[in-house]
Amino acid sequence: MGFDGIPARAFAFYEGLAADNSRDYWHGHKEVYEGSVREPLLALLDELEEEFGQAKLFRPQRDTRFAKDKSPYKTYQGVTVGAGGSVGYYLQLEADGLFLGAGFHAYDPAETARYRAAVDDGHTGGGLVKITDRLVKDGFELVGDRVKTQPRGYPADHPRIELLRHSSLGAERRVPRSKARGRGALTEVRDGWRHLRPLVDWLLGHVAKG
Template identity: 55%
Template sequence: MTFSGIPIAALDFYEDLAADNSKAFWTAHKEIYDAKVREPIVALLAELEEEFGSAKIFRPYRDVRFSKDKTPYKTAQGAFVGVTPGLGYYVQIDAAGLYLGGGYHHSSPEHVTRFRTAVDDEIRGGELEQILASLTAAKFEIGGERLKTVPRGYPADHPRIDLLRHKSLTAGKALGAPKWLETKRTATEVRKSWQAVRPLVEWLDRVVN
């Protein structure tokens, strides 16, 4: 399967699904999901696999067992290329368009401890600051789960206290629905964004794992 772009019909599908998140709607429009959402994402990831690795394409069904929200379907199609568990590159399509990013999405207490030890180190912490500054300049948004308080064992006036609060760390960019979304250029743009995020992924892999 050759990647030729992500059709606007994929965005329209999710806009309609958000308005009618029901089994009846899903059954009636399953062919659109398969042809306009899943197939282009599969082709896109196949084109990027040689450089970044194989991807996990998330299921379209929500796990509602422990949620008050019982709507059955996700209103976005995401996929994750894992370097190690929880760490890697992310792509998503929803009604708003294309979203790209990467980083540590889930981490264990041991990972958080190693992360904070590295951030506390003048050299490694300085490296991370430079990486994040470059990503911010490239219009990536730095995210991740953070403590509201000062982590135990670190002074409140630590020069990297904001980074020390992180329990996970990501960088993402919403690209919307530019004219090239329906063309092969989308693969180039995803590759460029993931290459920009790669220093963060590699830093996290090196110091956390």
């Protein structure tokens, strides 16, 4: 079954969930979640799989075991497409539209060490600066865990100190509801991930290896 678009009911579902994050709301609207959120997303991802790889939908339930907030459900549907190791693309459907990005989250200190060594190098680090500058110009925001000063072993006046501060790195941007409705969502996600591919390729070459 092909992708026919994301219906308006998907966004309305999450508006309702944000107002009433309860099991009663969820079970009373479960068929809306299945038919307007989960199934359209699976169809969208099926059309993107050949180019970007197999996707995984996250569970809609929150892990509240160690959280102060005991709300049972996430107010968005998250998706990840692993490109290699901790590097990949991601997507969220939420009340305000779509939220897409790519990058890496360091699960191993060795990944951060490899990342910073590549940023420190004039050639590979300069390549990342060109990539991130282009993404920012195209409307993406750089995100990720980072230290407030400078990482140990690197001078505060390093020419790429802002990138060195990151222990993980991603770039993301929002797609408003007006552009996320219908089949246009496929174009938005495909084009967004294509813009992010140089960042993913850089991270695959310098962080995911080991």
